[in-house]
Amino acid sequence: MPELPEVETIVRGLKPRVTGRRIGRVRVLRPDLLREDPEAFSARLEARTVVRLERRGKNLAFALSDDGTLLVNLGMTGGMLFSENGEPAEATHPGVRFLFQGGGRLVYDDTRRFGVLEVLDPEQWRDRDRALGPEPLADGYSARKMARALEASRSPVRSWLLDQRKLAGVGNIYANEALHRARIHPARRARTLTSDEVTRLHRAIRAVLRDAIRARGTTFRDYRDADGERGSFAPELRAYGREAEPCARCGDEIRRVVFGNRAAFHCPTCQPEPDEGLP
DNA sequence: AGTGTATCCTGCAGGC
DNA sequence: TGCCTGCAGGATACAC
Numbered sequence: 001m002p003e004l005p006e007v008e009t010i011v012r013g014l015k016p017r018v019t020g021r022r023i024g025r026v027r028v029l030r031p032d033l034l035r036e037d038p039e040a041f042s043a044r045l046e047a048r049t050v051v052r053l054e055r056r057g058k059n060l061a062f063a064l065s066d067d068g069t070l071l072v073n074l075g076m077t078g079g080m081l082f083s084e085n086g087e088p089a090e091a092t093h094p095g096v097r098f099l100f101q102g103g104g105r106l107v108y109d110d111t112r113r114f115g116v117l118e119v120l121d122p123e124q125w126r127d128r129d130r131a132l133g134p135e136p137l138a139d140g141y142s143a144r145k146m147a148r149a150l151e152a153s154r155s156p157v158r159s160w161l162l163d164q165r166k167l168a169g170v171g172n173i174y175a176n177e178a179l180h181r182a183r184i185h186p187a188r189r190a191r192t193l194t195s196d197e198v199t200r201l202h203r204a205i206r207a208v209l210r211d212a213i214r215a216r217g218t219t220f221r222d223y224r225d226a227d228g229e230r231g232s233f234a235p236e237l238r239a240y241g242r243e244a245e246p247c248a249r250c251g252d253e254i255r256r257v258v259f260g261n262r263a264a265f266h267c268p269t270c271q272p273e274p275d276e277g278l279p
Numbered sequence: 280a281g282t283g284t285a286t287c288c289t290g291c292a293g294g295c
Numbered sequence: 296t297g298c299c300t301g302c303a304g305g306a307t308a309c310a311c
Contacts, residue, residue: 001304
């Protein structure tokens with residue numbers, strides 16, 4: 001569910017609420033969200049202060065006063081809900097509750113429980129951070145850098161975009177949207193993109209992520225921000241979820257194809273099929 | 280190296 | 296109304 005724009009929206013909402021606050025009690029209602037036992041997890045958080053909160057790819061990283069990091073991946077249906085008084089009204093499947101000293105409650109909520117919460121020591125966090133690709137919205141992320149990385153891969157470009165080791169934060173919605181905006185078929189092999197196409201794709205990714213952040217994310221069904229509010233980007237989607245609807249650019253019918261185990265949406269006219277070269 | 284498949288889990292929409 | 300199937304913003308492990 002949550003991709004870069006959704007996680008960014010949650011982080012922005014949470015930051016002023018949790019930064020500088022000391023964690024009191026941690027209650028684990030759903031131990032399968034963790035990779036260690038609930039007692040150990042809670043013990044590594046209680047009495048620590050959140051000194052900083054940042055987004056890395058699709059993850060939330062809470063920097064703690066003892067140099068540990070609480071890393072949260074929201075999976076498909078995870079969310080972080082904050083309430084100053086009592087349980088957040090939107091919490092339907094609470095998994096972990098963080099009670100702050102002096103009031104304030106943060107609830108990790110997740111219907112399907114594909115999410116993961118873990119406390120990392122500095123070395124573990126450093127390794128995890130290194131394993132992720134660059135941030136697409138970083139100033140230093142140029143079309144040139146992207147071109148070099150694409151050249152090294154024979155994967156379909158949509159699969160490349162979903163690989164968090166190549167680029168951190170893009171998921172299925174925004175991969176499809178960026179490819180539609182850039183007029184590139186999702187199954188094109190990464191290394192076959194022309195330099196014009198790479199330039200368009202680089203620009204399209206950054207534009208669609210920024211547009212979606214401005215709209216506070218896409219709510220298809222589950223996604224809610226830290227206050228339980230929906231994102232408003234869904235009506236602006238041009239390809240994702242629009243099978244059989246007219247393409248906003250040319251009017252042809254958007255098609256849905258499946259590869260890499262995920263649905264891909266494209267306009268057959270604007271995003272022509274790659275000819276894989278007959279024998 | 281890349282890709283299809285399965286897995287974790289719940290809820291909802293659509294067909295009959 | 297009820298039952299069944301398929302599908303979903305993610306990540307990973309496996310066999311070929």
